[in-house]
Amino acid sequence: MEDSEPFNTIENKENTEITNLIDKHEAIERNLTWEVRKLEKDKVLLENENLRLDREVKSLKSEINRFRIPPLVLATVSEILDDNQVVVKSSTGPSFLLKYPEKDSDRIEIGARVALNQQTFSIVDIITSEKDPLVSGMEIDEKPSITYDEIGGLKDQVLETVETVELPLKNPKIFEEVGITPPKGVLFYGPPGTGKTLLAKAVAHETNATFIKIVASEFVKKYIGEGSRLVRGVFELAKEKAPAIIFIDEIDAIAAKRLQGSTSGDREVQRTLMQLLAEMDGFESRGNVGIIAATNRPDILDPALVRPGRFDRIIEVPVPDEDGKLEILKIHTKNMSLDVDVDLKYIAQNAKSASGADLKSICTEAGMFAIREEHHSVSAKNFEDALEKVMHKNKDKSSKESVMFV
Numbered sequence: 001m002e003d004s005e006p007f008n009t010i011e012n013k014e015n016t017e018i019t020n021l022i023d024k025h026e027a028i029e030r031n032l033t034w035e036v037r038k039l040e041k042d043k044v045l046l047e048n049e050n051l052r053l054d055r056e057v058k059s060l061k062s063e064i065n066r067f068r069i070p071p072l073v074l075a076t077v078s079e080i081l082d083d084n085q086v087v088v089k090s091s092t093g094p095s096f097l098l099k100y101p102e103k104d105s106d107r108i109e110i111g112a113r114v115a116l117n118q119q120t121f122s123i124v125d126i127i128t129s130e131k132d133p134l135v136s137g138m139e140i141d142e143k144p145s146i147t148y149d150e151i152g153g154l155k156d157q158v159l160e161t162v163e164t165v166e167l168p169l170k171n172p173k174i175f176e177e178v179g180i181t182p183p184k185g186v187l188f189y190g191p192p193g194t195g196k197t198l199l200a201k202a203v204a205h206e207t208n209a210t211f212i213k214i215v216a217s218e219f220v221k222k223y224i225g226e227g228s229r230l231v232r233g234v235f236e237l238a239k240e241k242a243p244a245i246i247f248i249d250e251i252d253a254i255a256a257k258r259l260q261g262s263t264s265g266d267r268e269v270q271r272t273l274m275q276l277l278a279e280m281d282g283f284e285s286r287g288n289v290g291i292i293a294a295t296n297r298p299d300i301l302d303p304a305l306v307r308p309g310r311f312d313r314i315i316e317v318p319v320p321d322e323d324g325k326l327e328i329l330k331i332h333t334k335n336m337s338l339d340v341d342v343d344l345k346y347i348a349q350n351a352k353s354a355s356g357a358d359l360k361s362i363c364t365e366a367g368m369f370a371i372r373e374e375h376h377s378v379s380a381k382n383f384e385d386a387l388e389k390v391m392h393k394n395k396d397k398s399s400k401e402s403v404m405f406v
């Protein structure tokens with residue numbers, strides 16, 4: 001036992017070991033507590049992220065559902081029966097006996113237009129007259145003020161329009177005497193902003209005709225059967241308001257080459273075109289309604305549209321050449337105060353791909369620059385800045401168009 005350590009030395013050693021152990025465990029505990037706190041924080045963050053993603057999924061789902069909703073069928077109430085029942089005639093042909101919600105009883109009347117779900121044929125909406133696109137999607141100008149003098153650089157096009165649209169309206173007898181049938185419809189084609197609408201308005205002005213403009217893409221937007229109803233409505237209106245010019249802008253929206261696919265949207269477009277062709281076929285070309293259509297995409301038109309007896313005169317309305325540009329600039333600066341150093345020829349030379357609409361914008365912008373400088377007349381510098389601004393804005397646009405018009 002002499003060799004053995006004294007008892008209190010052993011005890012001290014054990015104590016130190018225990019203290020060390022406790023310290024070690026306390027350190028481990030601190031680490032674990034810190035780790036738990038960190039995980040709790042992460043959990044809250046992940047829960048928030050989860051909520052955000054849930055919301056995003058919900059909104060994407062509702063977006064998908066919105067895309068899945070088929071177009072609605074349009075119908076007119078023809079009879080009101082007991083027990084909230086109505087007979088409606090759908091624009092696609094058949095009539096249906098349907099129930100309508102009690103809450104709608106005030107708005108249901110004979111002649112009211114309702115939208116039906118394409119699959120269940122239940123009434124999903126009652127279309128009030130303010131929503132009637134026949135009224136909202138159309139521009140009617142009883143007395144357009146544009147004259148041929150306000151159109152620059154389109155001499156040949158004006159001449160051809162006078163012969164093909166104006167003359168048959170003004171002097172139908174001459175065609176009878178000579179024994180030829182004037183063209184029924186005239187198609188203007190060319191890039192945007194080159195004066196197609198302007199030409200159609202000028203014809204209406206010269207013939208004292210009401211100008212009725214419709215944008216074809218508006219025909220086939222929402223309701224099945226609506227397009228053909230609108231086409232019928234427009235022709236009826238034109239006859240009522242005769243003499244009249246019907247101007248159908250963006251005709252390619254309803255007259256693109258027939259597609260193989262047969263979605264309800266495609267069928268609706270075809271029905272609308274059929275109705276337009278039927279209206280034109282049943283039309284007297286020596287009557288007092290002229291029909292002009294316009295497109296930026298002549299390459300995609302259905303050949304049925306340009307057959308004789310339909311749009312059988314096709315007139316190109318191109319981007320103006322340099323002389324044309326100068327004429328257009330003169331027209332749009334006619335009422336502007338210009339400094340003596342303003343050289344319109346220089347602007348015409350430098351506005352390379354500018355359309356008539358661009359040239360008009362250049363004049364307006366130049367005027368705005370002058371006003372900003374608190375000047376009372378427009379300087380050559382103002383025009384240069386305007387040219388830079390408008391043509392720069394058009395750079396991307398014109399590269400797209402050049403693809404279309406090659």
Ligand SMILES: Nc1ncnc2c1ncn2[C@@H]1O[C@H](COP(=O)(O)OP(=O)(O)OP(=O)(O)O)[C@@H](O)[C@H]1O
Pocket residue numbers: 150151152153154190191192193194195196197198199249294295296328331355356357358360
């Ligand atoms: N040849 C032109 N002479 C004078 N002004 C023009 C001419 N072409 C265009 N403009 C000006 O640009 C405006 C827009 O032109 P317009 O609406 O006639 O073009 P558009 O060819 O019908 O275009 P879109 O294809 O986009 O319908 C006109 O109101 C007019 O101020």
